[in-house]
Amino acid sequence: MEKSLEKHLEETFKIPGVSGIICTDEQGLCLASKGVSNSNCSGSIASVAQQAEHLRKTSNSPSIYIESENGNLLIGRRENITMAIFKSD
Amino acid sequence: MHNQDRAELKRSLFKFMSNVEGLDAIIVTDRDGVVMLKVAHESVPDQVTRHQFLSVFGSMSDQASKLGLGTNQRIISLYDNYQVVQINKQPLLVTMVGSSEANTGEILNLEKDLDMLFKDLSTVIQMT
Numbered sequence: 001m002e003k004s005l006e007k008h009l010e011e012t013f014k015i016p017g018v019s020g021i022i023c024t025d026e027q028g029l030c031l032a033s034k035g036v037s038n039s040n041c042s043g044s045i046a047s048v049a050q051q052a053e054h055l056r057k058t059s060n061s062p063s064i065y066i067e068s069e070n071g072n073l074l075i076g077r078r079e080n081i082t083m084a085i086f087k088s089d
Numbered sequence: 090m091h092n093q094d095r096a097e098l099k100r101s102l103f104k105f106m107s108n109v110e111g112l113d114a115i116i117v118t119d120r121d122g123v124v125m126l127k128v129a130h131e132s133v134p135d136q137v138t139r140h141q142f143l144s145v146f147g148s149m150s151d152q153a154s155k156l157g158l159g160t161n162q163r164i165i166s167l168y169d170n171y172q173v174v175q176i177n178k179q180p181l182l183v184t185m186v187g188s189s190e191a192n193t194g195e196i197l198n199l200e201k202d203l204d205m206l207f208k209d210l211s212t213v214i215q216m217t
Contacts, residue, residue, distance in 0.1 A: 028194025043194020047110075050192070 020086035111191025
């Protein structure tokens with residue numbers, strides 16, 4: 001059932017600079033993850049995406065880019081799926 | 090347990106509960122469903138804070154542990170308007186009740202925060 005999703009994650013993970021990727025549902029439960037991403041952070045990732053939508057009403061959910069010492073994180077939400085890509089420096 | 094310690098623990102529990110939007114109650118019980126600690130918003134249905142409801146998880150967890158997958162750790166129950174997340178932390182059981190739209194992943198993440206609390210309470214239960 002999840003083969004298609006795993007395949008997409010696999011392809012995205014091959015992109016240079018991507019160190020991890022995680023996909024969550026609207027309840028913050030991890031659907032799939034790869035690389036450095038920890039399935040335990042699925043709740044926080046979904047929450048960040050949901051909270052960002054409150055900041056400004058737009059037709060599309062905003063993309064969120066988080067920069068930190070150990071790398072960067074790109075979060076996007078479409079319909080009920082939130083995806084986060086961990087990027088190494 | 091001293092009243093002061095209990096008040097301190099309740100304050101911590103309340104803080105954890107407030108960190109998750111839509112989470113309405115955190116109840117810590119022993120294996121038989123006897124309430125050790127409880128924080129709850131007024132909006133939470135009465136029955137979920139009672140022994141009759143809370144004690145069911147102990148039996149559910151025992152049965153779930155017989156499915157050949159090892160000891161049951163958590164059970165998540167999703168209803169129309171509510172969700173109930175229950176965690177087996179022998180000898181304690183933790184029941185968290187929230188709205189159906191609350192972030193289940195964040196509720197599950199609270200387990201890490203609650204671990205320190207569990208150590209103290211578990212010692213008290215084992216001594217009695």
